[in-house]
Amino acid sequence: MEYPPSPAGLRRRPGGEAVFQGRAAAVPRLRRRPGLTRGEVQAQGSPRRLPGRHSVQGHLRVGLRRTETSKLDVVDFGRNPQARQFGRYGTLNVRYGKAKKGQPPRRRNVLSVMDWAVEAVADYVENVRPRFGFPDHPALWITERGGRLQPGSINDRFEAYRDAPKLPKDLVPHSIRHSYVTHLTEDGVDRRFIQQQVGHECDSSLAIYTHVSDDFMNTSLHKALAPAFAGA
Template sequence: MVEAMLRGFRAQQASRGLREETIAAREWLVRRFLIYTNEFPWRWTPSHVDEWSSTLTSEHHLAPSTIRGYQCDLRLFTEFITDNARYGWGDACEKAFGPGVHPMPIVHEWNSIAHLNGYEGNPEARPFTREELQRFLDYADDQVDRAVRARRKGALVAYRDATLFKVIYAWGLRRTEASKLDVVDWGRNPAAPEFGRFGMLHVRYGKAKRGQPPRRRNVASVMSWAVEAVADYVENIRPRFGCADHPALWVTERGGRIKPAEINARFESYRDALKLPKILTPHSLRHSYVTHLTEEGVDRRFIQVQVGHECDSSTAIYTHVSDDFMNTALRNAIAPALEPTAPYGKGR
């Protein structure tokens, strides 16, 4: 019966167009809850959720947002098996196990974490400062020089990674977006002919909405130094990997596509070697892109479109401007008030 319920739950989610990763994660969660309670779903009660949630907090020390996600997944499963009118699991349980034995709702407002904030990320998360970013990118470049001088393997990979981090920053990409780029995703931008074939980047694997395919967007090139770096990589370095028939922009020495986990590993290696704060992640490069363009006076709407945000509030979360920028903005804001003539009509 349990396996039949899980198969039905899987089919229901698949019919909604959810990704296999999402479906598998929810099934894993339900199976973990089954093991924890040592009870069948038709024997579950709200007290099981109370005890389980307490364990996730006190023993596993999970973040509230993670626990809420687990509770939501469990609620979806119990809503599925308690919807007797549509799926008939209540009748099936009573027929198999006796009158009154059927699944019941177990996740309620009073025993689950409410989603009250639009942003629940780590409050310590921040972009690179300009000095940190320069050190990081310089260090990545230095690894190429060291490998070449030592005449050892790894120079091509180091060059690839140095360019990869520049692209993540200079086009404001997510880690997965960058890993799935193909060479053909670069194109010309009539509004910026000076960048040639690297004037526009077509991101085909943007963050998807629930039940929808990955969103696409075009990101205009704005940093000439980064365009020069990626052009050099595509024209002079990538061909040396010997993967002419592979579409990926970032290829491995074994002829495959680089994976997000590999990006993380190389990033952490460089970050730790420089003794930079561990709170910095590859996503911090994307935050830095938004912040630095904001400090340079680039239009907010342009930045929002560049990074693929539907709401300006999302872009605002990414923005962490420096004290110098805030002080300059403050002086510009209060300057009119210091003028001798009142701005709204004549004084007495």
């Protein structure tokens, strides 16, 4: 059987098996923020991390923007009848999403999908936040002095947690959004669902956020080619 010419980024092993080698050959060169591996993400969310870690965990749990994270209130959580295992943390009402020029902030409901992240946030709300002594403050993330945690403070805390295990310096809070999109993509989650989760209008924006591994690319390639070569 004669095989068609390989597209850019594909190489054939002896015997005709197609493999993907390197994203740069198949994807336009775009300046992307780096992402975190699954292990690095869960290390940031570990209950044994440094004090003040919970604001970063909230940022991690659904790939929010810093301003979206800062402006969350305790009452923004809700139950999802389709995911009862998450209890009162099944949904999150993001009220201050990124706005278009001249328009008010865009709202969206974000669904919980990662159980370890829900556990981290529940630990903060139920065990850590009450210790600050401001039960009537509406903000979810509060400081030791009873103020709402600001985006700049999220930056500072993220950098402390990034530097403690000597992760790359070019990782920034927004890298967490990229990682969230990438990990859901590798888990086979529908792209439209991911797009709604992170508040993107265009799928092209979502593509820039995705940093899938070569192993994932190879698996996807084999699935795509299987029907064509089934009768070979």
